[in-house]
Amino acid sequence: MLESIGSRDGRLVHLERIPARPGAHAPWPQWSDPDLVAAYGRLGITAAWTHQAQAATSLHEGRHTVLATGTGSGKSLAAWLPALTDVLTAQAGTGDHRISRHGRRPTTLYLSPTKALAADQAAALGRLVDALEAVQRDAGLPAGSRRTVRTGTCDGDTPLPERDWARAHADVVLTNPDFLHFSMLPGHERWTRLLRSLRYVVVDECHAYRGVLGAHVALVLRRLLRLARRLRPEGPGPAVLCASATAAEPALTAARLIGVEADDVVAVTEDGAPAGERTLALWQPALRDPWAVPAPSVPGPDRTGTTDQHPQTAGTAPDPSGPVDQHPQTAGTAPDLAPGAPDTRTGHSPGTAPGPAPGAPGTARPPLDAPSPSPAPVPDTGDPTEDPAARRSAVVEAAELLVDLLSVGARALVFVRSRRSAEIVAERARHTLSMSQPELVDAVAAYRGGYLPEERRALEHDLRRGRLRALATTNALELGIDVTGLDAVVIAGWPGTRVSLGQQAGRAGRAGSRGVAVLIASDNPLDSYLVHHPEEVFAAPEATVFDPANPYVLAPHLCAAASESPLRTEDLGLFGLPDDSLLTELASRGALRRRPTGWYWNATLPGRPQDLTSLRGDGPPDLPVVEASTGTVVGTVNGAAADATVHAGAVYIHQGRVYVVTELTEEAALVTEYPAVGYRTRAREHASVRIVSQRAREQWGSGVGWSFGSVEVTRQVTGFMRMTVPGMEVVSQHPLDMPEHVLPTAAVWWTVPAAACEAAGVLAADLPGALHAAEHASIGMLPLLATCDRWDIGGLSTAVHPQTGEPTVFVHDGHAGGAGFAERGFRAGTQWLAATLAAIEACDCARGCPGCVQSPKCGNNNEPLDKAGAAALLRLLLDAAPR
Numbered sequence: 001m002l003e004s005i006g007s008r009d010g011r012l013v014h015l016e017r018i019p020a021r022p023g024a025h026a027p028w029p030q031w032s033d034p035d036l037v038a039a040y041g042r043l044g045i046t047a048a049w050t051h052q053a054q055a056a057t058s059l060h061e062g063r064h065t066v067l068a069t070g071t072g073s074g075k076s077l078a079a080w081l082p083a084l085t086d087v088l089t090a091q092a093g094t095g096d097h098r099i100s101r102h103g104r105r106p107t108t109l110y111l112s113p114t115k116a117l118a119a120d121q122a123a124a125l126g127r128l129v130d131a132l133e134a135v136q137r138d139a140g141l142p143a144g145s146r147r148t149v150r151t152g153t154c155d156g157d158t159p160l161p162e163r164d165w166a167r168a169h170a171d172v173v174l175t176n177p178d179f180l181h182f183s184m185l186p187g188h189e190r191w192t193r194l195l196r197s198l199r200y201v202v203v204d205e206c207h208a209y210r211g212v213l214g215a216h217v218a219l220v221l222r223r224l225l226r227l228a229r230r231l232r233p234e235g236p237g238p239a240v241l242c243a244s245a246t247a248a249e250p251a252l253t254a255a256r257l258i259g260v261e262a263d264d265v266v267a268v269t270e271d272g273a274p275a276g277e278r279t280l281a282l283w284q285p286a287l288r289d290p291w292a293v294p295a296p297s298v299p300g301p302d303r304t305g306t307t308d309q310h311p312q313t314a315g316t317a318p319d320p321s322g323p324v325d326q327h328p329q330t331a332g333t334a335p336d337l338a339p340g341a342p343d344t345r346t347g348h349s350p351g352t353a354p355g356p357a358p359g360a361p362g363t364a365r366p367p368l369d370a371p372s373p374s375p376a377p378v379p380d381t382g383d384p385t386e387d388p389a390a391r392r393s394a395v396v397e398a399a400e401l402l403v404d405l406l407s408v409g410a411r412a413l414v415f416v417r418s419r420r421s422a423e424i425v426a427e428r429a430r431h432t433l434s435m436s437q438p439e440l441v442d443a444v445a446a447y448r449g450g451y452l453p454e455e456r457r458a459l460e461h462d463l464r465r466g467r468l469r470a471l472a473t474t475n476a477l478e479l480g481i482d483v484t485g486l487d488a489v490v491i492a493g494w495p496g497t498r499v500s501l502g503q504q505a506g507r508a509g510r511a512g513s514r515g516v517a518v519l520i521a522s523d524n525p526l527d528s529y530l531v532h533h534p535e536e537v538f539a540a541p542e543a544t545v546f547d548p549a550n551p552y553v554l555a556p557h558l559c560a561a562a563s564e565s566p567l568r569t570e571d572l573g574l575f576g577l578p579d580d581s582l583l584t585e586l587a588s589r590g591a592l593r594r595r596p597t598g599w600y601w602n603a604t605l606p607g608r609p610q611d612l613t614s615l616r617g618d619g620p621p622d623l624p625v626v627e628a629s630t631g632t633v634v635g636t637v638n639g640a641a642a643d644a645t646v647h648a649g650a651v652y653i654h655q656g657r658v659y660v661v662t663e664l665t666e667e668a669a670l671v672t673e674y675p676a677v678g679y680r681t682r683a684r685e686h687a688s689v690r691i692v693s694q695r696a697r698e699q700w701g702s703g704v705g706w707s708f709g710s711v712e713v714t715r716q717v718t719g720f721m722r723m724t725v726p727g728m729e730v731v732s733q734h735p736l737d738m739p740e741h742v743l744p745t746a747a748v749w750w751t752v753p754a755a756a757c758e759a760a761g762v763l764a765a766d767l768p769g770a771l772h773a774a775e776h777a778s779i780g781m782l783p784l785l786a787t788c789d790r791w792d793i794g795g796l797s798t799a800v801h802p803q804t805g806e807p808t809v810f811v812h813d814g815h816a817g818g819a820g821f822a823e824r825g826f827r828a829g830t831q832w833l834a835a836t837l838a839a840i841e842a843c844d845c846a847r848g849c850p851g852c853v854q855s856p857k858c859g860n861n862n863e864p865l866d867k868a869g870a871a872a873l874l875r876l877l878l879d880a881a882p883r
Contacts, residue, residue: 011397013521014282014534020514023274026053031060033085035147039131040077048081049074050272056081058266059200059241064258065266066206066242068250071506073273075243076121079202080128083108084149086199087171088132091147106199109224109238110174113208115155115453116460116477118174121204122153123464125172155179157453167191177209177217178615185223185564186610188231196231198238206242206257207499207544211792212553212815214257214546216615219557222259222548222574223564230565245506246271247499248543256548259574276514280505282531283520285397391851394522395421398492399428401518402470406433406440410487414472415504417493417522417791419448423653425472425492443469447477451635475500477507487515493522494530496783498541523850524790525780525839532842536784545786545820549576552744552817556612558583559591559601563609566598625652628662628670642669643717643738644683650720651681679722679731687715689747689796689810691803696826701880705751705804708826711812713743713794746818748826749810750877754799757807760876762869764799767807770869771797772860773853774836775809777870778825780855781836782811786824790855793821830881837874840867 025047028037040046048056055067055078067075086106112118129149136146152166154175166173167190175184184191201224209217221240229237242254242265251267398414402425405412414425426446433440445468447459462468471477475495489508495501501519509515519537521527530537548554558575561567567583577583583599586592591609592599601609614621622636625646635654637645646652646669650661659671694709717738721730754764762770775797779790794814801808813819825832843852848867855862 011283011286012281013284013531016280016282016534016538018275018278018280020277021271021275024050024272026050026272029053029057029060029081031057031085032081033088035132035135036081036084036088038135039128042131042134043127045074045077048077051268051270052077052081052272054270055241055266055268058268059239060085062236062239063266064240064242064254064260064264065268066244066250066254067268068207068244068246069269069271069273070246070275071503072275073271076124076204078268079108079110079200079241079243080125083172083200083202084128084132087149088147105171105197107170107194107197108172108200108202109180109194109198110172110202110204111180111221112174112176112204115157115176116456117204118153118155118176119457119460122151122174125151125174154184167194170194177220180224181216181220181560181615182610185220185227185560186608188227188564192231195228198228198232201225201238201240203240203242203254203257205244206254207244207247209257210544210546211788211819211821212546212550212817213616214544215548215550215553215819216557216613218257218259218546218548219554219575220615221257223557223561225258226561226571226574227564245499245503245541247541253544256546259548259576276509278505278509278514279516281516281518282534282537283397283401283518284528284531285392285394285520287391391523394492394520394527395424396428397520398472398490399425400432401490401520402429402444402472403432403436405488405490406444406470407437411466412470412488412490413477413486413504413507414470414490414492415477415495416472416474417495419474420653421492422446422448422472422474429470429472440469443467445471447471447473452633475504489515489517491517491519493520493524494527494783496788498537498539499544501537502541521851523854525777525836525843525852526783526790528843528851529781529784529835529839545788545824547818547820550817550819551582553613555582555586555591556609558586559609559612562592562599563601563603566595566600567592568598624668625654625659626668626670627659628672634659634671637669640741643736643741644685646671647683647717647720647736647738649681649734650683651677651679679724681720681722683717683736684719684721684733685715686718687713687796689713689801689812691749692744698829698882700877700882702756702876703753704756704877704880705806706748706826706829706881707750708748708823709746710818711745711747711749711810713745713796713812714740715743716740743814744816745813746822747810747812748822748829749804749808751801751804751806751808752873752876753806756876757873760872762866762872766866766869767799768797769864769866770873771799771807771809773840773848773865773867773870774873775811776853776855776858776862776865777836777840777874778809778811778832781839782821782825782832784835785828785832786821788819788821792819830878833874833877833881837871837878840871840874843867 026049028048051067051069052074055065055075058065059078060082065078067078069075083106090105110118110121112121129151133146133148149172150170151172151174152162152170154163154166154173156179173194188195201221203221225237225240229235240254240258242250242257244250244253246269247253250269251265252262254265254267255262395416398416402412402414406429416422416425423446426444429444430441433444445459445462447456451459459468459471463471486508489505491501491504495504505515505517505519508517519531521531554575558567561571561575569580572578572580583592584594587594587599590602591605593602621639623639623642623646624636625634626632627634642664646661647664648661652659652661652669652671657673658675658677659673660677661669661671663670690712692710692712694707696708698706700706717736719733719735722732722734723730754767757767757770758764775795779793779795782788782793783790792814793811795809795811797809799807811822811825813822840852843849845852845867848854848865853865853867853870
């Protein structure tokens with residue numbers, strides 16, 4: 001089907017077929033509990049794959065282990081087989097059910113990067129325990145003699161009574177690093193039963209912990225292991241299993257996460273699970289037809305959103321948003337990752353259903369200067385940050401391809417880069433299906449961050465039961481969730497790393513069946529480059545990058561560790577400290593107290609040390625979005641991005657419903673629903689970069705300087721624009737009075753003398769646009785070399801920087817203290833610049849487009865830009881670079 005659709009007009013650029021692979025079984029390890037093996041048999045698992053048996057045995061023997069195999073290869077069995085066997089063995093033949101005996105049962109802590117994955121594992125573990133009890137019941141064992149395993153989930157959504165039960169009784173607790181940091185470790189006295197008996201720690205999808213998040217999680221894990229060993233000094237301490245996608249250097253990554261040497265970790269990388277034939281298509285969206293008739297307006301209430309990521313303040317983790325790249329006095333940061341993690345920008349989609357009459361009883365009056373809420377055609381792209389270009393939006397292309405897949409009976413996932421894009425894909429697909437296959441309209445939904453917990457659980461339940469045939473999702477469903485029966489995956493935009501691409505593509509064709517994945521290039525220089533360079537897409541996976549020694553990350557964790565148990569000299573190596581100078585510095589600032597027995601947290605200070613930092617960013621917590629008339633919590637937005645996304649007058653989308661923000665307070669954003677607002681909004685920012693220290697510098701030819709160091713990025717939202725749909729013309733601008741936010745971070749920057757620029761053909765009048773375009777393209781291409789995406793980094797360009805006195809371009813990390821991405825760019829400067837120039841020169845546009853030099857997150861509205869000037873500057877840099 002893909003070849004017939006995409007070959008006619010050149011959309012299908014490359015098709016890669018990966019042949020099927022048979023499975024390789026291994027006998028169940030001799031130490032496995034026979035009832036547990038029988039329980040697996042009842043679930044259809046009659047033998048273990050070779051990698052499962054190898055990893056399970058290594059873990060059972062008490063060795064730290066990393067299992068790095070493909071998606072759907074059953075990595076969880078390697079954890080549950082030894083963990084549950086130990087619990088069952090502790091109950092075997094004793095008939096002793098006293099609390100004291102129960103307290104000696106070995107325990108396991110399972111850590112997941114997302115709540116959805118933890119819920120999925122809890123459901124699978126529950127089915128296994130049910131099968132275990134059924135095996136014993138069928139064997140005629142009386143109820144009082146049956147062995148079992150008690151499991152519990154603890155996260156931010158878990159009610160207090162369930163937490164109390166898990167703390168008192170659970171053999172296996174499923175949680176996440178955030179709960180560990182904010183609740184379990186600071187309250188470890190109440191978790192003594194679990195921690196003193198802790199035998200195994202399972203870190204699922206450990207490749208997801210990269211950048212600043214990876215550094216935070218590494219330090220949380222080290223605090224956990226230190227505390228567990230201190231509570232049971234006579235034991236060897238817990239053994240850790242890190243489950244990872246296929247990635248480079250898995251043993252080294254796992255070792256850095258838990259603070260041991262790489263030789264102390266057993267790496268299992270040979271995948272014994274069968275795999276069906278996999279097909280991965282590299283796809284470029286169709287050319288736009290300037291004479292095309294606009295699509296009809298969507299009937300009923302306006303439920304479409306816009307794709308985008310929004311600016312964020314210092315230290316906020318991406319999902320996948322990050323810093324905003326900007327031009328002459330405009331630079332800043334912007335985020336959604338996600339992670340986990342990725343919050344939406346303001347936006348709206350057209351609809352034909354009129355809203356309440358202004359001033360009618362019981363309704364709110366829309367803003368006086370708002371365009372009249374008249375029906376509008378559905379735009380080609382719902383993204384207010386996408387400028388018109390030669391090709392259609394990847395989001396629109398994904399929606400149409402999803403409809404084609406559904407029409408032939410396929411079940412599919414569509415992965416998108418932002419929360420807003422998930423809403424767009426789902427709504428456009430539903431609209432198209434309503435005209436051709438109306439019975440499938442309710443089988444398509446969106447899944448993203450910002451939904452309430454009960455909404456997420458309902459969607460996950462419907463997906464597992466098959467009521468939903470297609471889901472448009474952010475990377476929240478990338479990590480490990482077992483969704484059987486999926487035929488296809490559509491990926492709208494490069495997901496940031498080859499590891500993520502493999503994870504997302506691996507959602508299709510699980511359990512040995514065939515699967516199809518389509519990577520659609522977005523209007524991004526890197527995407528355009530990759531679809532035309534398949535060898536880069538299918539190269540070896542990247543190594544995971546994170547820096548636990550970042551002092552902005554390490555210092556608050558040392559304070560937290562000192563409050564949990566005094567820091568001693570023997571702890572220095574665990575936290576990567578060469579000496580006690582950082583502890584002495586913290587003591588001089590009053591955070592720690594030095595005593596003969598170690599360093600203690602200064603308990604006279606207000607608050608808890610765990611609240612000094614957030615694992616997913618140092619910004620404020622998520623901000624609730626509240627409907628003003630009812631007090632109902634509609635959703636949440638990233639607190640650090642509130643200035644740019646839910647300022648007064650902003651348009652906010654949630655599950656297709658359109659709201660206007662009436663007031664932004666420290667506690668909440670108050671909104672009022674307007675189903676047919678005829679405009680969208682976009683924040684404007686002012687920013688600057690100050691060089692704090694230069695850590696490294698190379699002097700290239702022609703006077704070019706290539707530097708790396710510490711900088712401060714200052715960002716402030718100064719106003720917003722209203723733009724009509726579908727053309728996105730600016731109809732009005734409105735000032736805002738917002739506070740400044742300062743981000744201390746790391747940056748790579750280059751300077752070039754103005755005379756050299758002029759000699760290269762870039763005149764003074766064209767220099768700002770050339771620098772700006774080169775900055776955008778550089779940001780877009782850095783993810784080729786570092787395990788990041790453009791939402792993790794930001795930049796600034798200026799014709800005369802006040803400190804360098806020369807034309808300067810900065811590219812900086814979007815996290816406090818830096819995340820290692822800018823440093824990677826500094827070390828690979830020539831390769832980075834060469835790829836950036838190649839991407840610009842390969843683009844067919846005349847003056848610059850989103851596929852080469854325009855940016856979807858430019859705080860200066862992509863003005864000015866000079867594509868030819870950027871190419872000339874990059875050629876100048878490459879000629880000046882050392883060979």
